[in-house]
Amino acid sequence: MAGVTDRARAAERGRAGTAAGDPPQRVEAVRLSGLRLRWPGAAADCLAIDDFRLGAGERVFLRGPSGSGKSSLLSLIGGVVTPQAGEVAVAGQVLDALSAAARDRFRADHVGFVFQLFNLLPWLSARDNILLACRFSPVRRARLAAAGRTLAQEAERLAARLDLDVGLLSRPAAQLSVGQQQRVAAARALIGRPGLVVADEPTSALDADRQQAFLDLLLEECRAVGAALLFVSHDGRLARHFDRVVDLGSINRALAAAGDA
Numbered sequence: 001m002a003g004v005t006d007r008a009r010a011a012e013r014g015r016a017g018t019a020a021g022d023p024p025q026r027v028e029a030v031r032l033s034g035l036r037l038r039w040p041g042a043a044a045d046c047l048a049i050d051d052f053r054l055g056a057g058e059r060v061f062l063r064g065p066s067g068s069g070k071s072s073l074l075s076l077i078g079g080v081v082t083p084q085a086g087e088v089a090v091a092g093q094v095l096d097a098l099s100a101a102a103r104d105r106f107r108a109d110h111v112g113f114v115f116q117l118f119n120l121l122p123w124l125s126a127r128d129n130i131l132l133a134c135r136f137s138p139v140r141r142a143r144l145a146a147a148g149r150t151l152a153q154e155a156e157r158l159a160a161r162l163d164l165d166v167g168l169l170s171r172p173a174a175q176l177s178v179g180q181q182q183r184v185a186a187a188r189a190l191i192g193r194p195g196l197v198v199a200d201e202p203t204s205a206l207d208a209d210r211q212q213a214f215l216d217l218l219l220e221e222c223r224a225v226g227a228a229l230l231f232v233s234h235d236g237r238l239a240r241h242f243d244r245v246v247d248l249g250s251i252n253r254a255l256a257a258a259g260d261a
C-alpha cells in the first residue's frame with residue numbers, strides 16, 4: 001500500500017503547480033495527445049485523436065452523432081477508462097502516471113461530472129447525493145471553507161439555483177422525477193468548485209425553461225470559479241452560449257476510418 005501511496009505522491013509532485021492541491025489557473029484544463037481507445041472485443045478503434053485541448057476556463061460544446069464516442073471521450077478524461085495509446089492530461093496531470101486509486105482521488109478533487117445516466121445513489125437523499133462529491137474530497141471541502149460556506153449551505157444554494165425545492169432534498173433520489181434527478185446530478189458536480197466540469201447530455205430530461213436555467217447556472221458557476229466546461233449535447237440551439245463548438249468527427253480519425261471502410 002505504501003508503494004501505491006508513494007507513487008501517487010510522486011506523480012502528484014510531478015504535476016504543474018500543486019502547492020495548495022489546486023492546479024494553477026493557466027494550465028490547460030484538458031490536453032489529449034496521440035490518443036487511441038478501442039473497447040474490449042471491438043473490431044475497430046472508437047477514438048483516435050491526435051491533439052485536443054480545452055483551455056483553462058474555456059467553455060466547449062461537443063457534438064456528434066449517437067454512438068460516435070462522446071461519452072467514451074468523457075470517460076477517458078475522467079480517468080474511468082485508460083487508452084491503449086497516447087496521453088490524457090487534466091489540469092496538467094497526466095492521468096496514466098497515477099495509480100487507479102490516485103486517479104479516483106484526482107477526479108474527486110478536480111472534475112465535476114454530470115453523467116448521461118446521472119449515477120445517483122437511489123437510496124440516498126438528494127441532499128446526501130449532492131454532498132457525496134465532498135465526502136470523498138478534502139480538497140473540495142477546503143475550497144468551500146475558504147469561500148466561507150458550509151457544505152449544507154452550498155448544497156441548498158445550488159439546489160435553489162436549480163429550482164429544486166428544499167423539501168425535495170430530504171427525499172431519496174429514487175423518488176425524484178428524471179428532471180429533478182438531473183438537477184441533483186448537476187449540483188453534485190458543481191459543489192466544491194472543481195476546475196473542470198464535464199456534462200454529458202445534461203439537459204435532455206428538462207423542459208425548455210428549466211433547460212435555460214440549468215445552462216445559466218452551469219455557465220455562471222463555472223465563470224465564477226474560472227472552471228472549464230466540456231458540454232456534450234445533441235441540442236444545437238445551446239451551442240451559441242459557448243466559446244467554441246467542436247464536432248467529434250473533426251478531431252476523431254477513428255470515425256473517418258470507419259466511414260472509409
Ligand SMILES: Nc1ncnc2c1ncn2[C@@H]1O[C@H](COP(=O)(O)OP(=O)(O)OP(=O)(O)O)[C@@H](O)[C@H]1O
Pocket residue numbers: 039040046064065066067068069070071072073116
Ligand atoms: N463500456 C463500453 N464497453 C464496450 N463498448 C462501449 C462501451 N461504452 C461505449 N462503447 C461503444 O463505443 C461506441 C461509442 O459509444 P459512446 O457511448 O461513447 O457514444 P456517444 O457518442 O456518447 O453516443 P450517445 O449520443 O448515444 O450517447 C459505441 O459503439 C459503443 O457501443
Ligand SMILES: [Mg+2]
Pocket residue numbers: 070071072116200
Ligand atoms: Mg453518450
